Amino acid sequence: MSLLEFMQRLAALVPRPWLHLIRFHGVLAPNAKLRPLVVPQGPADEQRGAETAAAEREVETVQARRGRISWTRLLKRVLATA
Structure with a gap:
């Protein structure tokens, strides 16, 4: 088997x-x-009720946002080590 044939079969x-x-x-x-x-x-x-489902989604989004770091803080981290 040639190299080209092998590459065709792999692709x-x-x-x-x-x-x-x-x-x-x-x-x-x-x-x-x-x-x-x-x-x-x-x-x-x-x-x-739709109110209960909406309240649960809102709580989940607030919890998910807590773990994120703002873009400015990320830039500050990167530029402080450079």
Whole structure:
């Protein structure tokens, strides 16, 4: 096998960008008839108010933002060590 032929075969194995690499088959497939019996469903109380769901999302976003460092502080860190 020549080097060019090897590179062609190797390049054929590389997936295209933005391609989903996980595929579900059998019972886990999106349209499987038995999927509801295997995959856990949401909470039993589906009648939750929109206000409760919105409040939970707001709390999650506030918690997620606490871990971030502002852009100016990051620049200050980088330029202080340079």
